[in-house]
Amino acid sequence: MTLITSIGVVGSGQMGSGIAQVSAMSGFDCYLWDNNAAALNRAFESIKAQLQRLVEKEKITSKQAQEASAKLRKASSVQDFKNCQMVVEAIVENVEVKTRLFRELEPVVAPTTILASNTSSISITRLAAGVTRPDKVVGVHFMNPVPVMKLVEMIRGLQTSDETYNQSKAAVERMGKTTVLALDSAGFIVNRILCPMINEAIFLLQEGVKAEDIDAAMKLGTNQPMGPLTLADFVGLDTLLYILRILHAELGEDKYRPCPLLIKYVEAGWYGKKSGRGFYSYNS
Numbered sequence: 001m002t003l004i005t006s007i008g009v010v011g012s013g014q015m016g017s018g019i020a021q022v023s024a025m026s027g028f029d030c031y032l033w034d035n036n037a038a039a040l041n042r043a044f045e046s047i048k049a050q051l052q053r054l055v056e057k058e059k060i061t062s063k064q065a066q067e068a069s070a071k072l073r074k075a076s077s078v079q080d081f082k083n084c085q086m087v088v089e090a091i092v093e094n095v096e097v098k099t100r101l102f103r104e105l106e107p108v109v110a111p112t113t114i115l116a117s118n119t120s121s122i123s124i125t126r127l128a129a130g131v132t133r134p135d136k137v138v139g140v141h142f143m144n145p146v147p148v149m150k151l152v153e154m155i156r157g158l159q160t161s162d163e164t165y166n167q168s169k170a171a172v173e174r175m176g177k178t179t180v181l182a183l184d185s186a187g188f189i190v191n192r193i194l195c196p197m198i199n200e201a202i203f204l205l206q207e208g209v210k211a212e213d214i215d216a217a218m219k220l221g222t223n224q225p226m227g228p229l230t231l232a233d234f235v236g237l238d239t240l241l242y243i244l245r246i247l248h249a250e251l252g253e254d255k256y257r258p259c260p261l262l263i264k265y266v267e268a269g270w271y272g273k274k275s276g277r278g279f280y281s282y283n284s
């Protein structure tokens, strides 16, 4: 099996910048690109600051930080991915846009290059059907924040080859992650279980239970590090609603029906921590 040593990451938002940081810190040659130049610059600033913080906390040495920085390069277009053995996309969660990107990449990269998606909800089989090398398409679902969270869900599409799966799994494990194999169905494993739990917490809030009591109950009663409503604010209520709607539509069961209170909050622009208000306020 050929070992992957060079990775391209497309999309330099929350997830893409984390994947690029972890790749570079794990010794992969990494190109990061975003079609928004400001977002790409922000990601490089943020990665630099994160590495600096890790040095200050004595989690890595300054030599390791320098080595990681040297491994990470800014791509100026998809053409820069021509020598990458694996390209991970972490762009907007839209099937047409992701398919278009894979189609743009196909003629640029080698026929052996793996096209990996960090999608939270889109079928890998469907993404693969849009390209001429469906055996090279695989799902690698990192968790947020990528440098901290240990898990990556691996997803095989109907046509993903054993080689593609094994090579991408080995690459992700070399980033220090633990992998699990999920089905290519909405929500994979984590969101399939987590989102209905958070949704149920929002139903309780709607019925009049206090947010603080719901969170304290789940923290102290089930040993979760943060309560479901706090977690929802961190994930983003818009993202949570999006995933619940996918689960509801694809799996067709009422248990995934988004709570009306969640819909109202999203309509109000209360997206959680990122907008300053969700189930809690973050104005300070």
Ligand SMILES: NC(=O)c1ccc[n+]([C@@H]2O[C@H](COP(=O)([O-])OP(=O)(O)OC[C@H]3O[C@@H](n4cnc5c(N)ncnc54)[C@H](O)[C@@H]3O)[C@@H](O)[C@H]2O)c1
Residues within 6 Å of the ligand: 010, 011, 012, 013, 014, 015, 016, 033, 034, 035, 036, 039, 089, 090, 091, 092, 093, 094, 097, 101, 118, 119, 120, 121, 141, 142, 143, 144, 235, 239
């Ligand atoms: N946020 C999470 O908690 C989370 C967790 C796991 C997986 N994901 C998945 O990761 C992906 C990215 O999510 P995110 O939270 O990082 O989003 P984000 O909005 O923070 O970042 C997306 C980036 O992609 C860029 N982009 C959009 N279209 C592009 C294109 N055609 N070409 C190049 N760049 C493009 C945007 O400019 C933006 O910088 C999504 O598929 C999402 O479902 C998100």
